[in-house]
Amino acid sequence: MTVPAPRSAFVKRRRYRFDLRSTALFFVFLAVLVSVLGLAARVAAGAVERRPAWVFVLVLIGVAGCLGLRRRWRLAGVARRAAAALDEAAREAARHLEAPAVSRPRTAVEVEVQAEAEAVAVDYAALTPEEFEEAIAALCERDGCSGVEVVGGAGDLGADVLAVTPDGRRIVVQCKRYDASNRVGSQDLQRFGGTCFTVHEADVAVLVSTSDFTAPALEYATQCGILCVDGESLEAWTDGTGPRPWDITPEAGTAGCETAGAGF
Template sequence: MSTSTTRRIRGSRRRRSFDLRATAVYFALLALLLVVLGFVVRAAGAVAERRPVWTAVLCLVAASAAVLALRGRRRRHLAERAAQQAAAALQEATRTALDALEAPAEECPRSRVPTVDGMPADDRAPVDYEALDPDGFEQAVAALCERDGCSSVEVVGGAGDLGADVVAVDPQGRRVIVQCKRYGDGNRVGSQELQRFGGTCFTVHEADVAAVVTTSEFTAPAVEYAAQCGIVCVDGQALRAWSEGTGPTPWSLGHQTPTAP
């Protein structure tokens, strides 16, 4: 009689099935959260100086989202719901922060004195343009253009500017080229300076409206030449009226079809 040895077969452990769909959803939500976090950090940096309270709120929300993401490896389903809620909160906070950035520009009245060198001017006193250096004067004129509805305002003055110090687009969509002359009393803008500007403002810079803005005055020949060419002359008195909101803007006086010199 033979004795057979019975081999005991151990039951294999049942492996946990891999859920591809749940894993894909988890990583998609995590990627979305990272994109939103990057956008919020960029927006928060822009408002950090003017809106410190919002900056603190965004940092707290971002920290909470990061903690929830780390815990997601153990509690996946809870982390998915928390990530969705955090993403919604971050989007809402981003919209609020962007609204806060846009609010000052929408509430700026037309008669407000422009900002010079990043410092707000007193609304009750006009800017002393003669006290500015040439670069500061160009910045101040650009601020006036932006204040009164111009878009794409740029300060391009410098070596090789060919007479263009400020470039802008007025509310009617016309291209505005401005040359800035910060002169003291007794130093008037002459016809030769107007002629040099007239030779480039329309042909080179393709201006629809060309203007020369000065803190001083223009000579009679300069005014005559400007009238023939369609160049707007803004002297110190007209500049103060423009700045205070009691005078016209240069583009409202601009000639549509200038006469060739």
């Protein structure tokens, strides 16, 4: 049986072949480099000989360049760390914003405090007649009326505020900003009663005053179905402790006017 000869563990390497051209080019390049360095050294030596201070300037420029590069690298590192921190903070804020808010029921004290904060005290007696009309219009709009319009002035035919109640009825309001000593008389009610239903086609007719009403005025209001709102009832309407005028039927409202003189 023939046994194959084992392969040699040594691999024969290819011998390097001498190249005259490459060697010549290498030495030419080396000569040029040495010449350039020598010329640069000679120029630098001549410059230093003529102006020795340039050595100090060149050294300072070199040191400043090295420090600038080092500082730039350090600032770049700080900037990268700051950017990473800002990115993490932005992600954390986004997570908090996306998280659903957990609401808790308000306590009775919190509800009462909020109600007191929302209640606006208005000194109606300190307003001008025009400002009083604007305030009554604002009350109507606050409580859900639509199409609120202030029409008081010359030729208003007894209507100062026009609006539509939340249930769709047309409300006509006359405003009387009187002092406490000046009560609304029957003549005021008669003038208003002559136009509020026939001219302005009111479904709800209201006369609001900062003062009170005389007995004949309340009697006329009862006959005509006009709702009377005196100063006390106006305050209750304002702060929400009393009803809104259009929530009271004329019969119930005028009955209250007859008995107490402070109802609608």
